[in-house]
Amino acid sequence: xxxxxxxxxxxxxxxxxxxxxxxxxxxxxxxxxxxxxxxxxxxxxxxxxxxxxxxxxxxxxxxxxxxxxxxxxxxxxxxxxxxxxxxxxxxxxxxxxxxxxxxxxxxxxxxxxxxxxxxxxxxxxxxxxxxxxxxxxxxxxxxxxxxxxxxxxxxxxxxxxxxxxxxxxxxxxxxxxxxxxxxxxxxxxxxxxxxxxxxxxxxxxxxxxxxxxxxxxxxxxxxxxxxxxxxxxxxxxxxxxxxxxxxxxxxxxxxxxxxxxxxxxxxxxxxxxxxxxxxxxxxxxxxxxxxxxxxxxxxxxxxxxxxxxxxxxxxxxxxxxxxxxxxxxxxxxxxxxxxxxxxxxxxxxxxxxxxxxxxxxxxxxxxxxxxxxxxxxxxxxxxxxxxxxxxxxxxxxxxxxxxxxxxxxxxxxxxxxxxxxxxxxxxxxxxxxxxx
Amino acid sequence: xxxxxxxxxxxxxxxxxxxxxxxxxxxxxxxxxxxxxxxxxxxxxxxxxxxxxxxxxxxxxxxxxxxxxxxxxxxxxxxxxxxxxxxxxxxxxxxxxxxxxxxxxxxxxxxxxxxxxxxxxxxxxxxxxxxxxxxxxxxxxxxxxxxxxxxxxxxxxxxxxxxxxxxxxxxxxxxxxxxxxxxxxxxxxxxxxxxxxxxxxxxxxxxxxxxxxxxxxxxxxxxxxxxxxxxxxxxxxxxxxxxxxxxxxxxxxxxxxxxxxxxxxxxxxxxxxxxxxxxxxxxxxxxxxx
Numbered sequence: 001x002x003x004x005x006x007x008x009x010x011x012x013x014x015x016x017x018x019x020x021x022x023x024x025x026x027x028x029x030x031x032x033x034x035x036x037x038x039x040x041x042x043x044x045x046x047x048x049x050x051x052x053x054x055x056x057x058x059x060x061x062x063x064x065x066x067x068x069x070x071x072x073x074x075x076x077x078x079x080x081x082x083x084x085x086x087x088x089x090x091x092x093x094x095x096x097x098x099x100x101x102x103x104x105x106x107x108x109x110x111x112x113x114x115x116x117x118x119x120x121x122x123x124x125x126x127x128x129x130x131x132x133x134x135x136x137x138x139x140x141x142x143x144x145x146x147x148x149x150x151x152x153x154x155x156x157x158x159x160x161x162x163x164x165x166x167x168x169x170x171x172x173x174x175x176x177x178x179x180x181x182x183x184x185x186x187x188x189x190x191x192x193x194x195x196x197x198x199x200x201x202x203x204x205x206x207x208x209x210x211x212x213x214x215x216x217x218x219x220x221x222x223x224x225x226x227x228x229x230x231x232x233x234x235x236x237x238x239x240x241x242x243x244x245x246x247x248x249x250x251x252x253x254x255x256x257x258x259x260x261x262x263x264x265x266x267x268x269x270x271x272x273x274x275x276x277x278x279x280x281x282x283x284x285x286x287x288x289x290x291x292x293x294x295x296x297x298x299x300x301x302x303x304x305x306x307x308x309x310x311x312x313x314x315x316x317x318x319x320x321x322x323x324x325x326x327x328x329x330x331x332x333x334x335x336x337x338x339x340x341x342x343x344x345x346x347x348x349x350x351x352x353x354x355x356x357x358x359x360x361x362x363x364x365x366x367x368x369x370x371x372x373x374x375x376x377x378x379x380x381x382x383x384x385x386x387x388x389x390x391x392x393x394x395x396x397x398x399x400x401x402x403x404x405x406x407x408x409x410x411x412x413x414x415x416x417x418x419x420x421x422x423x424x425x426x427x428x429x430x431x432x433x434x435x436x
Numbered sequence: 437x438x439x440x441x442x443x444x445x446x447x448x449x450x451x452x453x454x455x456x457x458x459x460x461x462x463x464x465x466x467x468x469x470x471x472x473x474x475x476x477x478x479x480x481x482x483x484x485x486x487x488x489x490x491x492x493x494x495x496x497x498x499x500x501x502x503x504x505x506x507x508x509x510x511x512x513x514x515x516x517x518x519x520x521x522x523x524x525x526x527x528x529x530x531x532x533x534x535x536x537x538x539x540x541x542x543x544x545x546x547x548x549x550x551x552x553x554x555x556x557x558x559x560x561x562x563x564x565x566x567x568x569x570x571x572x573x574x575x576x577x578x579x580x581x582x583x584x585x586x587x588x589x590x591x592x593x594x595x596x597x598x599x600x601x602x603x604x605x606x607x608x609x610x611x612x613x614x615x616x617x618x619x620x621x622x623x624x625x626x627x628x629x630x631x632x633x634x635x636x637x638x639x640x641x642x643x644x645x646x647x648x649x650x651x652x653x654x655x656x657x658x659x660x661x662x663x664x665x666x667x668x669x670x671x672x673x674x675x676x677x678x679x680x681x682x683x684x685x686x687x688x689x690x691x692x693x694x695x696x697x698x699x700x701x702x703x704x705x706x707x708x709x710x711x712x713x714x715x716x717x718x719x720x721x722x723x724x725x726x
Contacts, residue, residue, distance in 0.1 A: 104502035114502030116700045177504035234597045234627045242595045316468040327457045388719035
């Protein structure tokens with residue numbers, strides 16, 4: 001019966017071309033607006049590291065206190081003293097500190113001008129923790145961290161510029177006038193959003209060029225080129241004073257495998273802050289946080305408000321289109337009251353009429369979905385008009401979006417048809433036959 | 437009239453479903469259109485905010501240093517670069533600027549207090565640093581007091597937090613701290629142990645950021661007389677003579693590279709005029725406003 005009703009439905013699309021066209025357009029535009037904005041929303045609100053997002057945590061310690069912190073929350077990064085204390089305690093299986101650094105690649109070979117390079121100062125654990133993929137070589141060891149080695153991991157892009165894409169492991173690159181040994185070359189790696197550095201970025205940036213040992217960067221007194229936030233009086237006049245200040249600029253990450261491990265680390269953090277209070281460094285009770293990746297994305301409001309607002313506006317528009325469709329379906333179905341009367345008189349049950357008209361609505365939805373798909377494709381291609389380029393280029397049309405577009409169009413139209421089909425099923429055969 | 441309305445009402449009552457659908461549609465459409473218009477209006481207001489800068493003639497150079505330079509070397513290079521830029525025929529004036537530049541999209545801001553021991557800040561202010569040429573270069577209008585003297589401008593390293601004894605503030609900050617127009621000659625503290633005395637007030641100077649969080653202190657800015665000798669890099673602002681913006685933007689990097697090649701000025705976006713700067717910083721707002 002389904003196939004027969006489907007055929008009837010498809011045939012009836014042609015019966016009231018104007019009405020049908022109106023409905024198909026309403027659904028098409030509605031679903032396309034929703035799907036286009038959804039494609040952006042999906043891209044910015046996704047999980048950047050699905051298999052580990054529940055094992056990676058960023059610890060925060062309130063070193064500003066209740067009078068200077070932000071509405072009771074600890075600052076979103078650590079000062080040097082706390083960062084180093086957490087690192088020395090080594091309470092997690094893997095852990096890293098990180099901050100943004102900028103260097104210049106000195107001229108060499110056929111380049112007569114220096115090249116800009118943006119990267120991070122990190123610990124060796126950074127690479128396995130965040131599953132950084134390597135083309136050649138790998139990260140560096142704990143011994144290298146401790147030896148404060150002049151090692152560097154470069155991106156495939158920088159490797160292409162400097163070494164023509166060849167295996168450059170073991171070769172030397174001059175950064176800011178100092179020689180570094182290349183120990184690894186990453187494959188293209190740019191998680192979006194950049195969950196591990198939401199203190200300095202809004203989450204969407206071009207891929208980094210290099211990673212260098214944190215310990216080495218400190219030796220060179222390299223300042224963060226990212227954010228640096230301080231409270232109270234800033235009185236430091238030397239690098240050493242700066243390190244002892246309450247300025248926060250270091251992000252820490254730890255990898256914890258089990259719920260018990262997380263609980264233990266939380267206790268450790270509390271204990272650390274309590275010790276600071278006892279030692280007189282903090283004049284307040286422990287106030288610490290331990291956010292996992294998804295909590296951290298949420299806390300830093302990574303999803304741009306624009307993408308949420310435009311999704312809501314588009315969904316609202318879709319609802320209007322659907323209300324419109326209810327009216328149009330009502331007109332289309334009730335115009336055929338005579339036909340329904342005859343079918344009912346010949347023995348069709350209300351249930352059968354109901355089913356038939358729902359399926360007919362489904363065909364309208366399918367047609368609307370196909371139109372919506374074309375418009376969604378156009379919308380995704382033109383999303384740069386609405387969103388900044390860094391966000392716009394994340395949106396793309398894939399199999400799941402195609403499927404979702406068609407599915408949403410059909411389901412929404414069938415839902416819209418509940419009332420019109422119910423009215424159609426309640427047509428009184430006797431009245432219709434008499435008037436004919 | 438009531439005679440004509442009655443049959444309509446009767447007809448509406450007989451087609452309850454249709455009436456309800458139309459009413460629902462009108463209500464929903466109005467709700468969404470009104471909200472959307474409100475959002476658009478808000479964003480357009482942000483877009484049209486004035487920066488205080490002579491945007492038609494000013495451009496910004498993002499200059500990154502290459503190699504390992506000491507603070508003293510950086511300071512000497514900045515001064516040499518300034519001489520070279522100011523000598524270009526199309527240039528009216530040029531200045532180094534640190535802390536960011538207006539509409540950069542982010543930069544320095546300091547809490548402001550009236551006494552050195554006050555814990556709760558009075559307000560927050562954008563912080564810029566530059567020399568005695570900065571006011572003329574940006575095209576800021578001095579409404580009270582004076583510009584910096586060259587002997588008040590000193591080079592300072594990244595970690596040398598020396599609070600200059602004099603400061604120029606925007607009118608918005610002056611009025612916030614000293615209502616009644618009496619700000620000139622008064623002092624305040626901006627996260628330092630020593631005060632800065634207001635020697636000049638400019639009509640308008642926009643903050644570096646354009647995002648929502650700093651709306652509360654919109655327009656509150658201060659300028660300290662200093663060259664920040666950051667070994668990573670610095671911004672230069674250049675004001676071209678009328679009609680010579682494009683030509684000067686081509687000449688400026690050549691003049692700088694002639695001074696020293698150990699620098700990086702990104703060929704793609706290392707030099708931007710205010711049309712580009714505005715475009716970049718308001719990207720997301722423009723999307724919602726268009």
